[in-house]
Amino acid sequence: MRSKDRLTGRKSHRTRTQRHPADVGVRVQLTHRQQQVLALVRIGLHRRTIADRLHVTPGTVRNHVHAILKKLLGEIASKRADDEKLHPKD
Secondary structure (H helix, E strand, C coil): CCEECCCCCCEECCCCCCCCCCCCCCCCCCCHHHHHHHHHHHCCCCHHHHHHHHCCCHHHHHHHHHHHHHHHHHHHHHHHHHHHHHCCCC
């Protein structure tokens, strides 16, 4: 989607709010290593490549990804429950 920049009048590829498609508005606290693994997963690297870059085994990468998903899914479920309490469906 293209829009015109208000200052220059040129067409821009950016939209007003650019969010990652997976961003559901939850924040979780990740360890430094989990943050490193997540950054590499987000750019599309495979488990073996991530393991080589971080000098760990692919199993360790799998464990980090599992821990990240567990934290994210738990936080998403918690947020959903809070939202349902605030906005009950009749």
